[in-house]
Amino acid sequence: MFNHASIANLNGLEMMVYNYVIKNREKVMYMTIRELADAAQVSTTTVLRFCKKMNCDGYSEFxxxxxxxxxQEIQQPAYSGVSEIVSFFKSINNSEFDDLIDQAVRHIAGMERIIFVGAGTSGTLGKYGARFFSNVGKFSNYIDDPYYPISSDMYKNAVAIIxxxxxxxxxxxKLASQFSLHHCKIVSITSNxxxxxxxxxxxxxxxxxxxxxIQGEYNVTTQVPVVYILEVIGNKLARYCGEK
Structure with a gap:
């Protein structure tokens, strides 16, 4: 029901509806459109637009x-993060997401250097990505210092995976802007x-x-999707380069 293409088409307010639905699935089945709108802090019009983008004629059909x-879902243990992760994998199980992965591979494959960039948890994942890509035959390094100076044209034939x-x-x-200034291609992986x-x-x-x-400051958003995306790109990159 929720595929990557339809989710990617949601605007900010509609994403608020989607996120509420995924986190409160047991409640939503019994809520009126007004109750859902109030709970998600949006208007009923936004809920209706969300339903349309989920290929439903209205809220009743949704x-x-x-x-x-x-x-149809397999029952999962009562852990709040499982439903989001399961929904993510269901949403990408289609040709549209495969095409996006293939596009990412093509952006990366011809570059001489791959630099992973991130701060905090994303920096740690950048380190993992650099090692994983090196393991599959594409030497990479990483920058986890957000104040790292980017001041050389050595990045001309490189791609920064941020x-x-x-x-x-x-x-x-700021780092992304500096990479662009020095003619480095940028591939970003974000939640938005x-x-x-x-x-x-x-x-x-x-x-x-x-x-x-947590406490309005510490980001503990699951990074399972990022690890999956990095690994599937890395594996496809290895096959793509091997066929050349």
Missing amino acids: RIRFKLYLE LSVSGETPEIL DVSSLAKMADFNLSYHMAQTL
Whole structure:
């Protein structure tokens, strides 16, 4: 029901509806459109637009299809993160997402250097990505210092794979700007395809997970989608280069 193409087509308010639905699936089946709108802090018009983008004629059809969708799911342990992760993998199990991965591979394959960039948790994943890509035969390094100086034209035939959950971290945006200035191609992996980083990138892949903050500051959004995306790109990159 929720595929990557339809989720990617949602605007910010509609994503609020989607995130509420995914996190409160047991409640939503019994909610009126007004109750859902109030709970998601949007208007009923936004809920109706969301339903349309999920290929439903209206809210009544959405509730019926959503009930069937839940009945077809394998029962999962009562852990709040499981439903989001399961929904993510269901949303990418289609040719549209495969095409996006193939596009990412083509952006990366011809470059002499691959530099993974991120800060905090994304920096740690950048380190993992660099090692994984090196393991499959594409030597890479990483930058996890958001103040790292980018001041040389050595990046002309390179691609920076920039990881950021929000796509709005000022230091990461500054690094992205410096990479662009020195003619380095940018591939970004974010949770939001309308973020500033996504707009700056030559190519962006979004995994559309709601951000989870502790104390309004510490980002603990699941990074399972990022690990999966890095690994599938790396494996396809190895096959792509091997066929050349």
